Amino acid sequence: MSFTNNPDRDREAAIxxxxxxxxxxxxxxKWVLTMxxxxxxxxxxxxxxxxxxxxxxxxxxxxxxxxxxxxxxxxFRMEGVRLRHLPRVPGTSFFEEANLRTYVRDRxxxxxxxxxxxxxxxxxxxxxxxxxxxxxxxxxxxMHMQPENNTPNAGWxxxxxxxxxxxxxxxxxxxxxxxxxxxxPPSKPGTIEHFLTERYALFTGGxxxxxxxxxxxxxxxxxxxxxxxxxxxTLPAAHAIKLPATRPLLHFSRKLEVFAWSPVGVN
Numbered sequence: 001m002s003f004t005n006n007p008d009r010d011r012e013a014a015i016x017x018x019x020x021x022x023x024x025x026x027x028x029x030k031w032v033l034t035m036x037x038x039x040x041x042x043x044x045x046x047x048x049x050x051x052x053x054x055x056x057x058x059x060x061x062x063x064x065x066x067x068x069x070x071x072x073x074x075x076f077r078m079e080g081v082r083l084r085h086l087p088r089v090p091g092t093s094f095f096e097e098a099n100l101r102t103y104v105r106d107r108x109x110x111x112x113x114x115x116x117x118x119x120x121x122x123x124x125x126x127x128x129x130x131x132x133x134x135x136x137x138x139x140x141x142x143m144h145m146q147p148e149n150n151t152p153n154a155g156w157x158x159x160x161x162x163x164x165x166x167x168x169x170x171x172x173x174x175x176x177x178x179x180x181x182x183x184x185p186p187s188k189p190g191t192i193e194h195f196l197t198e199r200y201a202l203f204t205g206g207x208x209x210x211x212x213x214x215x216x217x218x219x220x221x222x223x224x225x226x227x228x229x230x231x232x233x234t235l236p237a238a239h240a241i242k243l244p245a246t247r248p249l250l251h252f253s254r255k256l257e258v259f260a261w262s263p264v265g266v267n
Contacts, residue, residue, distance in 0.1 A: 015219055015257060021186075022200055023112065027215040031259040032084050039145075039156055040076035041175045042251040043228055044196055045243045047071055052102055055240060056115065057205050059266055060104040063112055065195045071241055072101045072196065073233065073248075075158045075171060077145055081126070095123035096143040098160045098171055100235050103195070104203055106213065106266060113201030113213065117239040120160050120169070134263050135212050136204050140164060153177065155227075162238070169238035172231040177224035177252035184223045184251075193251065197221045203266070211266035218258040226252035 012034070019026060049062045052069035056062065062069045075098040082093060097119060104115040119136055121127050122143035130138040141162045147154040155176030162169035187193035198221065202214045228250050236243050 011257070012259075016217065016259065018219060019217075021198070021220045022217070023198075024200070026217060027261050029261060030084060031217070032262050033081070033260040034084070035081045035258050035260070036079045037256045037258060038077045038079055038254065040074060040253045040256070041156075041158075041173070041226060041228060042196060042223075042253070043073045043175075043230075043248040044070050044250075045246065045248050047241070047244065051242075055117075056102075056104060057211055059107055059211055060115060060203060061107050063103040063105050063195075065192055069102055070196060071236060071243065072099075073171065073235060074099045074101065075145070075160065075173065075175075078121070078126075095121050095126055096145050096158075096160070097121045098141070098143070098158070098235070100239060100241070103199065106203070108266070111201055111213075112199065113203045114199045115203045117241070118169070118235070120162055120171075120235075122160075134204075134214060135210065136202075139169070141169075148174070148176070160235075162235075165238070167238045168234045170232050170234045173228055173233070174231075175226055175228035175250070175252065177254070178227050179224045183225065186220050187223065192249065193221075193223060196249075197223065197251070202260075212263045213266050214263040215261040216258055218256050221253055221256060224252045224254075226250035 046068035049064050049069045052062045078097050079094050099119040100117040101114050105112050119138045120141040122141055127138040127140050130136045139162050141160045143160045145158050158173050160171040200216055204212050
């Protein structure tokens with residue numbers, strides 16, 4: 001790995017050179033999109049695997065932990081979004097996002113990945129681009145994210161209300177990390193933290209009926225324990241997902257830089 005006088009290029013090279021934590025090698029070709037996810041909450045609930053299987057395309061099998069499927073509600077802020085070799089485009093580089101996800105295996109390759117039921121964002125150009133190019137089920141929502149105070153370990157107030165859809169899909173929550181950054185050690189294969197977060201492929205049913213996969217790369221997640229209070233959460237029900245009446249498993253991450261490759265068809 002060579003170094004330049006460009007700190008961004010050096011950091012990019014260092015991230016792409018660090019691959020020991022990946023379950024498979026980097027994909028062929030060049031990444032096409034980079035972004036940074038900040039102040040992210042992972043909220044996960046276990047649900048019966050047979051119920052989840054009914055909501056997935058037949059080409060995907062439910063990936064389970066302790067014999068259960070897991071549903072994730074993940075609010076965060078997207079920053080620094082840009083295409084390879086292009087500058088950041090004003091108005092599209094920073095926005096809030098909240099996704100609804102589960103975990104699957106591609107039946108053909110047995111590759112593990114994240115399956116998205118929905119991704120809500122408050123940036124219309126980004127929503128249109130993601131639905132058109134990545135065929136991800138993005139929705140336009142009215143969203144707001146603000147810190148509870150001005151301290152380095154401030155919690156976050158997050159609100160999201162999907163627009164232009166007949167069924168309510170909303171999220172109102174307060175959340176915070178409850179440990180110093182990096183309090184949890186890097187997750188190891190076989191742990192629930194590793195199962196839920198160390199995923200390097202994104203799957204979707206496609207906005208045109210074609211199943212798609214996009215490879216991603218990032219450093220291993222730096223997680224903290226978290227606390228969260230949900231004042232409103234109709235996002236899962238909008239996609240026929242019934243959450244159990246139990247408290248979710250919570251994790252918080254302050255920052256993660258991500259690189260993504262072009263999507264490809266699964267079948």
